[in-house]
Amino acid sequence: MSRARKLALVAGLTLLWLQLLFTVQAEERLKVVATFSIIGDFAQQVGGERIELHTIVGPNADAHVYEPRPADAMALARADVVLTNGLMFEGFLTRLIEASGTTGKTIALTEGADILRDPEGGHYHFYGDHAVFHEAPFDPHAWQSVANAKVYVENIASAFCEADENGCPLYTQNAIAYLAILDDLHKEVGQAIAAIPEGRRVAVVSHHAFRYFEDEYGVVFLAPQGLSTEAEATAADVASLIDGIREQRAAGVFAENISNPRLVEQIADEAGLTLGGTLYSDALSAPDGPASTYVELMRHNATTLSRVLASD
Amino acid sequence: MGRKPLSLTISLLVAGLASGSAQAHDDEATAWRLFIADHSEPVVHVFDAVEGKPLASFDIHGPASLYRSHNGEAVFAVQGSSDVVTAMATGIAFHDHGDHADIEIGEPRLTGTEIEGEYPVHFVEHQGHWAAFFDKEGVARIFRERDALAGSVEIREVDAGVPHHGVVVPYGDYDLVSEPHPEDPSNLPIGIRVQDRDGNQVGDLAECPDLHGEAATGNLMAFACATGLLIVRSSEGEPAIEHLPYADTLPEGKATTLVGGRGLQYFLGNYGPSSVVLIDPSEEEAFRLIQLPTRRVHFAVDPIRARYAYVFTEDGQLHQLDVLGGEITQSLRLTGPYSMDGHWRDPRPRVTVAGESVVVTDPLEGKLHLVDAASFEKTGELEVEDTPFSIVAVGGTGVVHDHDHGHGHDHDHDHDHDHDHDHDHDHDHDHSH
């Protein structure tokens, strides 16, 4: 081979190599893990094409009782940013983070949101004459108020900006646009609920996922299960719920997308009500379902509630 | 009650276990207990794994395989050759309050519950219900753990038809029942049938030739077969069974013992004499084979450090298996050789995890080896009389209430909820008849 040809070849290879390097860098996206589908949607709204998203608990799945897979730990191990709800929502998280050995930054998106405690959660322990009070746990379902969802989105934008400075203008722009959509959504949900006659704003669901919705928009929710789906409702829970339904004149019973409807069906039956449809509590629907994004989820829940509760 | 622990001595200070007892918060307590059955004597020894001290010894009827319950409140001694299952209360209980768990620590004791029948072997828990399968009767006796702890059980029987080496899993309103080999029930069963409470079969037989070995991980259950695994999921309260065939990439072989991951949802099984297989049914490539340096003696998952499992091999080495990477990450020689030649029932080491320590029985030397799970270095030994064999651990960390503080604590910090279970199904017996 002549010297000139050799040089040309080397130059050509170098160019190819540079091109490859460039493509690889251009495609190197921010690796994001979201613990469940709702914050996965928030992350996608803010991050767009610039992030590579792995969502641990998928559509219609229950994060309270989720058992993470080795693949989740491997995704965490590669992650730059780990987006979590916090407030003990993801029972699997501490161990999963430990198992993964991730060096990615873990963010609790409820940080700075308006947080409620479980009104039924405080309990006493008695030791002879001593009573020890355990304060009620925090309610993790903060996304059920759109005002709080905005805090999630702001937290995501700042986490992305910190992890990927070059992408910050894009993340900020996306977040601002999305926050405006959430403002409209907030009004829309408020109006849908306001249209329900005041005496009829009581609904029954299977677990207490909707206290933030209640707090923000004024529908009272009764449920046989507490803040988590983990503990099954006892016969006594169900009996006192039936009393509650009569006392407070609940106007609708709803299934949740993450739970077996059997229990609420039975409750509806005993209370002489019919099942009013499905509310999306702790997860989005599948892509072809009615709540495949957070905006659709809130809209679907608001219209379902208002349709069922307002009608006789 | 049990006899006093007399001739038990501690040969070394148990540094590894003691460091695990460090109290991170002054209203937290950590307790771990080891239950150890002898290879030939009718006795179960209980050790305080944090202090490294014997706590109690219980006389039972024969040599036993030990099983701990999901919540760790009960340990059962399955005494196949003595036709009985004996219930023990571990003395450690947790009460979950959502954001924290309270720990209650009392004495370990025999509860008085004994389940009798001919030749119990496979013994399975599902959500607080246990089924002991009595091979020589072909019958399972099912009872609630709560009742076994209280000392009086109501037994429900499920008859699988003929005597065989079978298994029954109480699965909510249904039972999963092994289908004996039609021509020769002394062969391994050929599948699983689902029965309702009246004994009526629901749906078709789930085929599983050479059915042997079952485990649970999270909300999944699996049975091992010659052709693959049966994976059982709950679908609206009913068991839904799917067959997951072994991958074409695997060499000839099958699993006959399974354990379920804790904190991560996966199964770990034996596969041929000198490898183990990691199984993640949710993955496209569900099987990952891990070759071992020599033949395998026993394996267990780490219920606390979910990333790891442990395998003991006949050359006397304990191996740390990285479940994510699918490879052996560390190895440590602990005992002399324990050849897999000879009878499957011969005394060989068993592995369990108690808090910060991996614990390995060394039956021929009459001791336990303690290995720090984090550094993977040996930290001590405990001497146990005779031939310590089957071993399980229970315990964890919880909140205790100091009587001097009469008001609420701040529970915003994270408590360790590592009071989980390893399901030590350690009869890795050979069915090559």
Ligand SMILES: [Zn+2]
């Ligand atoms: Zn929930």
Ligand SMILES: [Zn+2]
């Ligand atoms: Zn067996």
